[in-house]
Amino acid sequence: MSETLNRQEVVAARGVRVTFGAVKALDGADLVIHAGECVGLVGHNGAGKSTIVNVINGGLSPHEGSLRYSGNDVRGISAARANGVRCVFQELSLCPNLTVGENARIMHAELKGWNWRGRALALVETQLQDIFPGHAIDCDSTVDDLSIAERQMVEIAISFAGISAPPKLVILDEPTSSLDAGLAAQLMAYIRKFVSAGGSVLLISHILGEILSTSNRIVVMKDGRVVADRAASEFNNRSLVEAMGNVVREQELSRKAVAKSGAPVLSMPARRGHGHGQAKALPFEAYRGEMIGLAGLGGHGQTQALLDLYLARNSNWFPTKKRDIAFVAGDRSLNGTFPLWSILKNLSIASLDQLSSKRMIDGDREDALGEGWKKRIEIRTPDMGNRILSLSGGNQQKVLFARALATTAEIVLMDDPMRGVDIGTKQEVYEILRSEAANGRTFIWYSTEMDEIRLCDRVYVFREGAIVAELVGEEISEKSVLSASFAQGEAA
Amino acid sequence: MTIQRLLVAKPWIWSFAATAIVWIITVLFTGGASSFGLSQAALTFAAFSVIVGIGQMFVITLGPGNIDLSVPATMTLSGTLALKLMDVQDGMIVVGLLASVGIGLVVGLGNYILIKLLRIPPIIATLSMSFIVQSVAIWSNRGLRIKPPETLAEFATSGLFGIPNVALVALILSAVAWVLLEKSIYGRWISAIGQSTFAARMTGIPVDGTRLVTYMLCAVLASVCGYLLASFSGGAALNMGSEYLLMSIAVVVIGGTAVAGGNSNIPGIWGASLFMFLVVSMLNTYGFGAGVRLILTGTIIIAVILLAGGRQSGR
Numbered sequence: 001m002s003e004t005l006n007r008q009e010v011v012a013a014r015g016v017r018v019t020f021g022a023v024k025a026l027d028g029a030d031l032v033i034h035a036g037e038c039v040g041l042v043g044h045n046g047a048g049k050s051t052i053v054n055v056i057n058g059g060l061s062p063h064e065g066s067l068r069y070s071g072n073d074v075r076g077i078s079a080a081r082a083n084g085v086r087c088v089f090q091e092l093s094l095c096p097n098l099t100v101g102e103n104a105r106i107m108h109a110e111l112k113g114w115n116w117r118g119r120a121l122a123l124v125e126t127q128l129q130d131i132f133p134g135h136a137i138d139c140d141s142t143v144d145d146l147s148i149a150e151r152q153m154v155e156i157a158i159s160f161a162g163i164s165a166p167p168k169l170v171i172l173d174e175p176t177s178s179l180d181a182g183l184a185a186q187l188m189a190y191i192r193k194f195v196s197a198g199g200s201v202l203l204i205s206h207i208l209g210e211i212l213s214t215s216n217r218i219v220v221m222k223d224g225r226v227v228a229d230r231a232a233s234e235f236n237n238r239s240l241v242e243a244m245g246n247v248v249r250e251q252e253l254s255r256k257a258v259a260k261s262g263a264p265v266l267s268m269p270a271r272r273g274h275g276h277g278q279a280k281a282l283p284f285e286a287y288r289g290e291m292i293g294l295a296g297l298g299g300h301g302q303t304q305a306l307l308d309l310y311l312a313r314n315s316n317w318f319p320t321k322k323r324d325i326a327f328v329a330g331d332r333s334l335n336g337t338f339p340l341w342s343i344l345k346n347l348s349i350a351s352l353d354q355l356s357s358k359r360m361i362d363g364d365r366e367d368a369l370g371e372g373w374k375k376r377i378e379i380r381t382p383d384m385g386n387r388i389l390s391l392s393g394g395n396q397q398k399v400l401f402a403r404a405l406a407t408t409a410e411i412v413l414m415d416d417p418m419r420g421v422d423i424g425t426k427q428e429v430y431e432i433l434r435s436e437a438a439n440g441r442t443f444i445w446y447s448t449e450m451d452e453i454r455l456c457d458r459v460y461v462f463r464e465g466a467i468v469a470e471l472v473g474e475e476i477s478e479k480s481v482l483s484a485s486f487a488q489g490e491a492a
Numbered sequence: 493m494t495i496q497r498l499l500v501a502k503p504w505i506w507s508f509a510a511t512a513i514v515w516i517i518t519v520l521f522t523g524g525a526s527s528f529g530l531s532q533a534a535l536t537f538a539a540f541s542v543i544v545g546i547g548q549m550f551v552i553t554l555g556p557g558n559i560d561l562s563v564p565a566t567m568t569l570s571g572t573l574a575l576k577l578m579d580v581q582d583g584m585i586v587v588g589l590l591a592s593v594g595i596g597l598v599v600g601l602g603n604y605i606l607i608k609l610l611r612i613p614p615i616i617a618t619l620s621m622s623f624i625v626q627s628v629a630i631w632s633n634r635g636l637r638i639k640p641p642e643t644l645a646e647f648a649t650s651g652l653f654g655i656p657n658v659a660l661v662a663l664i665l666s667a668v669a670w671v672l673l674e675k676s677i678y679g680r681w682i683s684a685i686g687q688s689t690f691a692a693r694m695t696g697i698p699v700d701g702t703r704l705v706t707y708m709l710c711a712v713l714a715s716v717c718g719y720l721l722a723s724f725s726g727g728a729a730l731n732m733g734s735e736y737l738l739m740s741i742a743v744v745v746i747g748g749t750a751v752a753g754g755n756s757n758i759p760g761i762w763g764a765s766l767f768m769f770l771v772v773s774m775l776n777t778y779g780f781g782a783g784v785r786l787i788l789t790g791t792i793i794i795a796v797i798l799l800a801g802g803r804q805s806g807r
Contacts, residue, residue, distance in 0.1 A: 311693075334688075335691045337688075338688060339688075340754045341683070349684055356677055
């Protein structure tokens with residue numbers, strides 16, 4: 001596409017590096033977007049898609065590398081906006097207590113003076129009509145009253161709307177995640193129109209059909225780098241999935257073949273997802289002694305499934321007689337640690353039943369439990385009476401593992417527990433998990449890391465809130481998980 | 493452990509130190525003549541604050557937003573109905589006590605029903621509940637002042653070995669509450685809920701059940717306090733609970749319990765209750781009016797919260 005090269009660069013990010021502590025989120029990535037093209041951006045979890053979007057929209061300052069808007073070297077969110085860059089976020093970012101028109105005012109500071117409400121209303125209505133002809137959104141209502149799909153439509157419309165000048169670049173991060181097939185097709189058609197009129201779009205989607213049919217050029221990211229950057233016509237579903245995965249790496253683990261024996265210890269009927277282009281959903285089942293992985297892109301319903309499994313087996317009103325399920329949190333500060341307490345109290349809280357007689361806690365038994373687990377999983381502290389926050393993140397996570405394993409629970413749910421844990425600790429914990437599974441415990445493990453998914457005996461892949469694939473034994477590979485995570489869909 | 497670390501680790505020492513200082517100042521001002529009488533009165537009136545304060549402390553421990561504002565109305569209703577039921581007969585003393593415990597259970601249940609089923613924040617739910625409770629008290633009282641049974645009045649106003657009986661009752665209740673808080677599973681649970689409700693739920697704690705029990709416990713303690721206070725003062729009055737709204741919260745906060753929840757402190761409630769009474773009586777001795785007293789009470793509470801906040805962020 002020699003024609004593309006002659007066009008004006010709207011945004012050019014070259015050699016961008018961004019690190020968060022030891023994690024390299026972007027490791028020298030290049031992304032150039034020209035006027036009049038739609039660039040599709042794909043990649044697996046943690047590939048760096050969101051980070052590069054944040055660099056382009058000015059939210060993150062790159063630690064190395066250059067960033068230019070239409071040739072100007074400026075930084076910051078307001079500079080990005082001044083250069084016509086708009087962003088529709090994956091997490092919807094409208095103010096729920098304001099009306100649609102008022103939300104438009106927040107994005108467009110030019111709407112001021114007399115009758116700005118009227119003009120804001122007219123602006124959003126025209127734009128909505130342009131993108132989604134025949135929609136039925138009442139722009140006078142507050143965002144609270146809109147459905148999730150309508151909110152997404154409004155946000156897209158506000159971003160595409162221009163008062164003095166239309167935007168130069170609109171970044172769409174999973175814009176169709178809540179839209180049905182018809183609305184998604186309308187949006188894709190509008191994107192093509194917008195691009196042919198000279199605007200540019202950066203499209204991120206897990207529906208490969210949309211990417212392939214709408215973009216002019218596709219950029220594939222992996223491990224913070226751009227690994228492929230070619231015209232869309234040179235890709236198909238298969239080659240795109242292969243470009244995302246690491247084909248070179250071989251399966252290095254021998255997995256024991258566990259026969260499903262007896263009745264499932266835990267099961268859940270198939271759940272309907274919330275997206276379009278949905279394959280039929282599968283039910284969830286777990287058998288004794290299995291290690292089950294929940295895979296797929298982050299935020300596609302894995303955590304929700306774990307919470308549902310857990311909460312359905314735990315009364316909120318009465319103490320549980322026999323504890324048969326335990327939960328290991330991934331987001332320690334949100335649903336894991338009790339910050340005011342000692343390490344020991346944090347460890348023992350889930351197994352107080354075993355440590356007490358007549359509902360009174362036996363201090364000696366509690367201390368013994370603490371010492372036992374301190375040795376077994378090597379919690380690095382001189383005294384279990386120290387506060388939990390005195391430990392490093394990895395050691396805090398070990399305490400949370402010990403909390404679950406110290407219970408009598410036969411089933412342990414794990415919500416991406418290794419997030420931000422160093423490799424040494426990971427190896428120690430994997431060892432413990434393996435021996436516990438051999439003793440008949442069942443583990444259900446949501447992980448965003450492919451290496452951990454490959455430790456599992458059986459894997460369910462989630463997409464848009466539903467289980468779309470089940471992989472057993474040798475079928476578990478990065479490639480098969482990836483191809484199930486991305487809809488091959490016929491969208492648009 | 494140095495003195496400084498001890499002070500940080502055991503925040504209730506502050507309230508006792510303050511109590512001792514105020515006691516000495518007041519006694520010096522009156523030339524030492526009042527020391528026994530002052531101590532007696534302090535223990536008696538502190539006892540009432542301690543009883544309602546313990547209940548309030550359990551509720552505040554449940555975490556941000558949890559508070560019971562129905563305490564004064566519950567005290568009034570319990571005192572009114574119990575005295576009416578006992579009708580000056582000594583044989584009915586136990587029945588009256590059981591009735592006031594029952595009132596507490598009902599009010600606590602009502603509070604939590606409002607909070608949970610109607611999803612009203614506790615501050616509004618318990619406040620609306622208190623209007624209902626107070627109205628029932630007004631309706632049942634009808635301006636009559638019924639005396640307590642003689643034995644009960646005698647018990648409430650006398651003492652054992654120089655310590656007022658009501659103070660002994662408060663001491664026993666404090667001991668029970670301390671065991672509950674420090675040694676029982678229930679105590680661990682409320683502390684866990686106060687630190688992170690979501691985390692507590694995910695470790696298998698029955699959060700709603702525990703919160704319900706706590707609101708009921710608080711209301712029962714308020715009822716028992718109302719029963720004792722009415723017996724002590726020779727009859728129930730419709731405004732008898734009013735000063736305990738602020739007092740129940742003040743003694744919890746001054747006593748070193750974390751306002752943000754998760755951490756509670758029973759000895760501190762005693763220190764704070766004695767301190768609050770002594771400050772009031774000291775100001776009375778100096779001849780200040782009610783206005784100045786209230787202003788000073790408010791100032792003390794604000795100062796303590798500021799100091800406590802500084803302590804925590806320093807860690």
